[in-house]
Amino acid sequence: xxxxxxxxxxxxxxxxxxxxxxxxxxxxxxxxxxxxxxxxxxxxxxxxxxxxxxxxxxxxxxxxxxxxxxxxxxxxxxxxxxxxxxxxxxxxxxxxxxxxxxxxxxxxxxxxxxxxxxxxxxxxxxxxxxxxxxxxxxxxxxxxxxxxxxxxxxxxxxxxxxxxxxxxxxxxxxxxxxxxxxxxxxxxxxxxxxxxxxxxxxxxxxxxxxxxxxxxxxxxxxxxxxxxxxxxxxxxxxxxxxxxxxxxxxxxxxxxxxxxxxxxxxxxxxxxxxxxxxxxxxxxxxxxxxxxxxxxxxxxxxxxxxxxxxxxxxxxxxxxxxxxxxxxxxxxxxxxxxxxxxxxxxxx
Amino acid sequence: xxxxxxxxxxxxxxxxxxxxxxxxxxxxxxxxxxxxxxxxxxxxxxxxxxxxxxxxxxxxxxxxxxxxxxxxxxxxxxxxxxxxxxxxxxxxxxxxxxxxxxxxxxxxxxxxxxxxxxxxxxxxxxxxxxxxxxxxxxxxxxxxxxxxxxxxxxxxxxxxxxxxxxxxxxxxxxxxxxxxxxxxxxxxxxxxxxxxxxxxxxxxxxxxxxxxxxxxxxxxxxxxxxxxxxxxxxxxxxxxxxxxxxxxxxxxxxxxxxxxxxxxxxxxxxxxxxxxxxxxxxxxxxxxxxxxxxxxxxxxxxxxxxxxxxxxxxxxxxxxxxxxxxxxxxxxxxxxxxxxxxxxxxxx
DNA sequence: CTGTTAGCGCCTTCAC
DNA sequence: GTGAAGGCGCTAACAG
Numbered sequence: 001x002x003x004x005x006x007x008x009x010x011x012x013x014x015x016x017x018x019x020x021x022x023x024x025x026x027x028x029x030x031x032x033x034x035x036x037x038x039x040x041x042x043x044x045x046x047x048x049x050x051x052x053x054x055x056x057x058x059x060x061x062x063x064x065x066x067x068x069x070x071x072x073x074x075x076x077x078x079x080x081x082x083x084x085x086x087x088x089x090x091x092x093x094x095x096x097x098x099x100x101x102x103x104x105x106x107x108x109x110x111x112x113x114x115x116x117x118x119x120x121x122x123x124x125x126x127x128x129x130x131x132x133x134x135x136x137x138x139x140x141x142x143x144x145x146x147x148x149x150x151x152x153x154x155x156x157x158x159x160x161x162x163x164x165x166x167x168x169x170x171x172x173x174x175x176x177x178x179x180x181x182x183x184x185x186x187x188x189x190x191x192x193x194x195x196x197x198x199x200x201x202x203x204x205x206x207x208x209x210x211x212x213x214x215x216x217x218x219x220x221x222x223x224x225x226x227x228x229x230x231x232x233x234x235x236x237x238x239x240x241x242x243x244x245x246x247x248x249x250x251x252x253x254x255x256x257x258x259x260x261x262x263x264x265x266x267x268x269x270x271x272x273x274x275x276x277x278x279x280x281x282x283x284x285x286x287x288x289x290x291x292x293x294x295x296x297x298x299x300x301x302x303x304x305x306x307x308x309x310x311x312x313x314x315x316x317x318x319x320x321x322x323x324x325x326x327x328x329x330x331x332x333x334x335x336x337x338x339x340x341x342x343x344x345x346x347x348x
Numbered sequence: 349x350x351x352x353x354x355x356x357x358x359x360x361x362x363x364x365x366x367x368x369x370x371x372x373x374x375x376x377x378x379x380x381x382x383x384x385x386x387x388x389x390x391x392x393x394x395x396x397x398x399x400x401x402x403x404x405x406x407x408x409x410x411x412x413x414x415x416x417x418x419x420x421x422x423x424x425x426x427x428x429x430x431x432x433x434x435x436x437x438x439x440x441x442x443x444x445x446x447x448x449x450x451x452x453x454x455x456x457x458x459x460x461x462x463x464x465x466x467x468x469x470x471x472x473x474x475x476x477x478x479x480x481x482x483x484x485x486x487x488x489x490x491x492x493x494x495x496x497x498x499x500x501x502x503x504x505x506x507x508x509x510x511x512x513x514x515x516x517x518x519x520x521x522x523x524x525x526x527x528x529x530x531x532x533x534x535x536x537x538x539x540x541x542x543x544x545x546x547x548x549x550x551x552x553x554x555x556x557x558x559x560x561x562x563x564x565x566x567x568x569x570x571x572x573x574x575x576x577x578x579x580x581x582x583x584x585x586x587x588x589x590x591x592x593x594x595x596x597x598x599x600x601x602x603x604x605x606x607x608x609x610x611x612x613x614x615x616x617x618x619x620x621x622x623x624x625x626x627x628x629x630x631x632x633x634x635x636x637x638x639x640x641x642x643x644x645x646x647x648x649x650x651x652x653x654x655x656x657x658x659x660x661x662x663x664x665x666x667x668x669x670x671x672x673x674x675x676x677x678x679x680x681x682x683x684x685x686x687x688x689x690x691x692x693x694x695x696x
Numbered sequence: 697c698t699g700t701t702a703g704c705g706c707c708t709t710c711a712c
Numbered sequence: 713g714t715g716a717a718g719g720c721g722c723t724a725a726c727a728g
Binding site for chain 4 (some may be wrong): 004007008018019021022026052053055056057058059060061079
């Protein structure tokens with residue numbers, strides 16, 4: 001059982017003092033060491049396969065070289081893609097990513113958020129179930145000068161008290177609604193996929209308003225609330241089709257792609273054809289959309305831009321000398337309607 | 349900026365010594381403290397919202413209450429589901445999960461594996477790209493008495509030197525092949541989805557042997573090698589269909605569900621109908637399979653059983669007094685062929 | 697450049 | 713039950 005190699009061992013082997021070794025290995029600027037001793041130290045480290053203890057370093061310095069990411073559901077391709085991209089983005093800047101997975105439980109979310117305070121990370125990126133519900137917590141974090149970036153949809157009336165990167169659905173939704181109306185659709189459904197206890201958010205209302213502006217009365221729009229899983233979306237829509245055949249929509253928008261896939265499946269099992277009998281539009285545009293047997297139209301969120309912006313905002317705040325001085329910043333990315341096979345003209 | 353609450357603060361508030369507070373809060377058995385002082389300490393901790401520093405604790409004790417999980421690709425639903433389940437399993441036992449994502453890069457995999465040695469975790473679960481390639485590393489870990497569980501497919505000839513939880517594909521594959529042969533299929537393709545530099549593994553050979561046993565000559569089987577993404581599987585199969593129409597299979601087995609979905613898409617774009625012109629079988633049975641517009645037949649791995657077994661093996665090794673004494677253990681779970689819409693009788 | 701010293705927060709031993 | 717002391721591995725400040 002060979003013991004762990006410590007900085008001291010490296011220093012001894014190189015014939016220098018520990019602090020010299022420390023300054024050299026950490027490439028601190030004010031090192032007066034000669035090129036030659038530097039080389040000796042690096043070589044000693046390499047020969048011994050020295051790996052500094054992150055724990056000790058963190059305890060001493062209060063820096064962790066890690067950022068936290070809170071997400072709702074790791075099994076949702078949207079979030080796993082997001083985590084993947086963010087990891088790549090922060091890694092380039094020398095940070096590890098620690099994923100905190102709520103599993104669509106509000107209780108767990110509250111817990112994890114509270115844990116973040118003592119969680120040993122330099123900063124966090126949060127995709128909360130509802131930014132308004134957690135506004136008090138965010139305000140508290142802002143006051144504590146904790147580096148935080150919030151991700152999410154929709155531009156709130158009151159500005160968010162911390163840095164934020166948001167998707168604006170008006171553009172994507174407008175284009176989707178325009179397309180559907182031009183194709184002659186008159187009766188709509190919105191599938192709102194929610195975790196237990198989660199509120200609707202802005203999208204159903206936005207959807208209604210946009211349709212209203214195009215002459216579709218609210219009575220022609222059904223808002224279906226389902227759980228966050230594919231199964232749940234499938235079941236809910238299947239039930240609706242069975243119980244209210246009179247209200248069968250010809251076009252359906254879902255809160256995310258998983259829900260859209262579930263609803264599309266329910267339609268197929270009910271004997272409908274997509275898109276002939278029902279047009280389906282999802283949200284997020286997960287990579288799978290373009291490869292489904294019936295490709296899924298979707299309103300794309302700009303993953304790469306979002307994660308890059310989040311990484312930039314967060315790390316600049318972490319590394320800036322006086323992060324306190326920086327006011328909350330906000331970046332907004334438009335969404336893009338991407339039509340595919342699942343959308344077609346209304347029958348009739 | 350309110351300072352961090354330390355153990356010392358709790359002790360002071362409760363009017364006890366730090367070591368007393370430590371023994372009480374950690375519920376050490378040989379505490380001679382009275383119920384009353386215990387209560388005082390707990391209350392003080394609660395009032396101050398005391399959160400012990402994991403870093404300090406880890407530095408002192410060498411225990412991290414964290415286990416690492418190395419996976420190939422977080423954006424693949426198979427791995428994200430695996431991570432999700434494993435996280436749940438280890439959390440019950442008081443451990444956090446740290447996900448190390450290779451992003452299907454062998455270079456990154458080697459890197460992360462090397463990092464594991466100094467990565468501050470109590471043990472790790474590894475889903476490697478190839479257990480044979482990493483056998484030397486595994487042997488080294490075993491010698492270093494590092495708690496490790498390997499996950500994967502196929503039962504190796506030489507036993508793996510560390511604990512292992514494996515999926516045995518013979519059962520699932522046998523049933524799938526039987527089903528396809530009974531449906532009259534004579535010409536097959538296998539889509540081998542691999543990261544760059546990754547070797548085929550046992551499955552293509554197993555597939556060939558099983559078909560041979562049922563009278564299908566190797567000349568009737570094409571093995572297509574594609575990258576690990578859906579896109580790549582789709583492209584590869586599309587090219588094959590275009591370039592070799594003479595060798596068009598009536599049944600296709602893919603190395604995983606993503607590849608199956610990609611191949612199915614290629615078939616559809618080539619004007620084929622699934623399953624009338626082509627039957628498709630995936631592997632893993634990710635939750636989405638049952639909700640695709642054409643539901644995907646798949647050979648299921650037992651996620652829950654696998655992750656539970658891995659957690660049990662790993663944690664028992666971590667917590668056993670003399671883990672050194674335990675010989676490498678191996679658990680094997682059979683796979684289950686799950687037919688769905690994507691499989692049907694051969695034409696003709 | 698060296699060597700010493702101090703301390704991050706916690707756990708553990710030891711005498712009392 | 714107390715109080716002091718040592719140390720996990722590292723960083724940082726100091727005088728030399």
